[in-house]
Amino acid sequence: MQVINNIHNQLSHIEEVKGGSVVTPLGFKAAGVHAGLRYNKKDIGAIVSEVPANCAAVYTTSHFQAAPLKVTQDSIQKEKCIQAVVVNSACANACTGEQGLKDAYQMRKIMANYLQMKEEYVAVSSTGVIGEFLQMDKIEKGIHQFIFDDKPQSAEAFQEAILTTDTVMKKCCYSASIAGVTVTMGGTAKGSGMIHPNMATMLGFITTDVNISSEVLQSSLSKVIPISFNQITVDGDTSTNDTVLVMANGMAENEELTEDHPDYPIFLELLSVTCESLAKQIAKDGEGATKLIEVKVSGSKDDEEARVIAKQIVGSNLVKTAIYGSDANWGRIITAIGQTNTAVNPACVDIAIGNIIMLKESEPQPFSEQTAIDYLGQDFIQIFVDLHNGDGKGKAWGCDLSYDYVKINASYRT
Structure with a gap:
């Protein structure tokens, strides 16, 4: 991962697209509606590409992968590309046995029939309460209400439809010049609690008009996930439905990117910046959170150990509660470092909170307590x-732990 860290430090090719979203890249449209899965909020949405898009995805490492993940994996394995993704909130369709799997396949079929495309061109995703069955009549009703376009309101409708306990919508959009062509990447995500990805209930959807194969896209995503989504934690719990899905439809018509292409590092940076932005927005919106915490570790044996230490610190309940209470108790940071199975010389560690050594x-x-x-x-x-033990560097993001976290999760189903 040192290559990506170097890219972060050296490149300035990436520009933020203000107001951009998943429908800003060429050829993408979205929709979101209220189908009755929730009381009064939008609860089912979809993203559609004008043409089949090469794709890549990563999923939760939970032993209990939800039914929609298996259906999406089936679609990607068979076609290596998808043209649409349909997502519902309120119900995770996880731990629902054979019926849950049938429902997920049926959800894919309903969407494919509505769009008049092959079933395997549709990916399926769900989020919400575990152990409850999808209300398929409402799912079908919602899908048939979709009206797709590339207006900002449509992207916002999709963003709202995928939320659960989130308090804000997460989105970003960036552009870059690759082989003399401007390419764009938009992203949106949901996640607020049950967040401790190894690639919780966390979903991320990224669209881009870049011309790149599914194989190179998957390789790129696999390089970026460990330094972005896998470096956030809210509460230490990994869920059953985690998915990050990238769709690349090639409509920018750039020269096809390979890992040997001179502009491939620019694309890798574009993907990295997008994933990091969404990851930090999830961490900031942790359930009950009042503060975003960023931990930067340097001088470790290697980058991997730096990331392990950074995530251990930001995931420590004692550190999180100290930050919530504005208590500069650096002993809790030392305690978190000491728990890791990493190479640490206890005689030469530096710690600073902000610029306070x-x-x-x-x-x-x-230091001044005030x-x-x-x-x-x-x-x-x-x-x-x-x-002071090597050249490794790593970052992680999380949030403080407040009283409201307990309140929210004590009544999640009610």
Whole structure:
């Protein structure tokens, strides 16, 4: 992953598209409607490409993968491309046995018939309560209400339809020049609780008009996931439905990208920036969260160990509650580092919260408690750790742990 870290530091080819979304790349449309799965909010949505799109996906590592994941895997395996993805909220269709799998396939069939395309061109995704069956009459009703277009309102309707306990919609859009052609990438995601991906209930959908094969796209996504979505945690729980799906329809008509193409690093950066943006938005919107926490670790044996340490720190309940209470208790950071199975020299560790140095070569440093309280009162907190034990670097993102997290999850089904 050092290659990607170097790209992050060196490239400036990526431009943010203000107001952009999953329908900004050429050839993509979206829709979202209220089908009655939830009381009064949009609850089923879809993204459609004008032409079949090469695709890549990663899924939860949970032993209990939900039925929709199996259907999507079947579609991708058979065709290596998809043209539409349909997503419902309110019900995860997970741990629902043979009936759940039949329902997921039926959901795919209804969508394919509505769009008059092959069933295998449709991916399926669900999020919500585990162990409940889909209300298929409402699913069918919702799909038949879809009116697709590429207006911002349609993208927003899709974004709303996939939410559960999220308090805000997550989206981003970026562009870059590849082989002399402008290509665009848009993304949206949902996730607020049960977030501890190994690639929780977390879904991410990315569209792009770049011309790239499914094989190279999958390889690229596999490189980016470990330093983006897999580096966020809200509560340490991995769910049954985690999916990140990328669709590339080639309508920008750039020269096909291969990993040997001179502009491939630009595409890799484009994908990395998109995934990192969505990942950080999920972490910031953690259930009950009041602060986004970013942990940066340097000086580790390698990048992988740096990422392990960063995620251990940001996932520590003691660190999270200290940040919530604006308590500069750096001992909790040391405790989190000490739990990891990584190479650490306990005699030469530096720790800083913001620009306040608290530990230097494992020696406590004097600092103003009031200055620390003032800094920790902000809504974006950075923690820096230098292990002085190598060249590895890594980042992770999470949120504080508040009283509201317990309130939200104590009554999730009711």
